[in-house]
Amino acid sequence: MTEGTQLTTLTVGQVAEQFDLTVRTLHHYDEIGLLTPSDRSRAGYRLYTPDDLTRLQHVVVYRRLGFALEEVALLLDHPESAEQHLRRQRAAVMSRLDEMRDLVVAIDRALEREMNNQPASTQDMKELFGDGFYDSQTEAEQRWGDTEAWQQSQQRTKGYTKADWAQVKEESDALHRGFTDAMDAGEPPTSEAAMDAAEAHRLHIDSRFYACSPQFHRNLGDMYTSDPRFTATYDEIRAGMAFYVRDAIYANADRQESQAQQP
Incomplete structure (x- = not known):
C-alpha cells in the first residue's frame, strides 16, 4: 500500500464516526459479507477504500428507507451502477414526501389544538x-x-x-x-x-x-x-x-x- 493510498483509506473507527454508526454494526456488516474492508495497513488492520465507502453509503441509505439487510445485500450485489442505485433511492424518498407533508399538516393541527x-x-x-x-x-x-x-x-x-x-x-x-x-x-x-x-x-x-x-x-x-x-x-x-x-x-x-x- 502506498502513501497516497493511506490518505484515501479509513479505519473502522474513522468510518463509524463519519457515518454515525457503531463499530459493532460495521463488524456485523463485515461478518455477514455485506461490507468487507478491501485494504489493510502495514500493521495488518483492515481499511476501508473509497469504493467500500460508496457501498456503505448505499447500505446506510437503503437501511434508512426500511430495507432489511438481506434485501440490501441483494440490491448491492446486482450489477448496477452507482447512478442507478442513487436513482432508485431518490425515487423511494420522493414517494414518501407526500406522506411526510401530510404528517406535517397533522402535527401543525396538533400544535394548534395543544395551544387550545x-x-x-x-x-x-x-x-x-x-x-x-x-x-x-x-x-x-x-x-x-x-x-x-x-x-x-x-x-x-x-x-x-x-x-x-x-x-x-x-x-x-x-x-x-x-x-x-x-x-x-x-x-x-x-x-x-x-x-x-x-x-x-x-x-x-x-x-x-x-x-x-x-x-x-x-x-x-x-x-x-x-x-x-x-x-x-x-x-x-x-x-x-x-x-x-x-x-x-x-x-x-x-x-x-x-x-x-x-x-
Whole structure:
C-alpha cells in the first residue's frame, strides 16, 4: 500500500464516526459479507477504500428507507451502477414526501389544538396513526373493555391532545428503533441490548397507559405473535420482529423478576 493510498483509506473507527454508526454494526456488516474492508495497513488492520465507502453509503441509505439487510445485500450485489442505485433511492424518498407533508399538516393541527388544550378527535388519531386506528380501538374495547388495564388507559388518555398523541407516536418509533438496532447488530433477544429495549417498551406502557408488570408484559408479547394483525404490524417494520420482540420481552421479564427477588 502506498502513501497516497493511506490518505484515501479509513479505519473502522474513522468510518463509524463519519457515518454515525457503531463499530459493532460495521463488524456485523463485515461478518455477514455485506461490507468487507478491501485494504489493510502495514500493521495488518483492515481499511476501508473509497469504493467500500460508496457501498456503505448505499447500505446506510437503503437501511434508512426500511430495507432489511438481506434485501440490501441483494440490491448491492446486482450489477448496477452507482447512478442507478442513487436513482432508485431518490425515487423511494420522493414517494414518501407526500406522506411526510401530510404528517406535517397533522402535527401543525396538533400544535394548534395543544395551544387550545383540546382533546384529540378520532380524525386526529387517524391522521397520526393511519386509517386502521379507529378499527383497532373499537376491537380493543370489545376485547378488553371490562379490564382494569383498559379502564386505567382510558382514564389516562382521555385528556390527551393531538400533540400528546404525536409525542406518544414519536416515543413508540424510538422504541421500535431500539429493537431494530439490536437486530441489525446481530444481538439475540436474550442480549442486554434487546432486554433493555423490552424494558423501555414496558416502562413506556406503564407511564403512558396502564400499570404494566413484567408478567403482564409477557401477555402482551404473546399477543404480538398470536394475533396475525399485531404480528404483521411489527413484521412490516422488520421481518421477524414480532417474535424477536416477544422473546426479548420474556427475557427481560425473567431478568426483572430475578432482580426483584434479590435481597
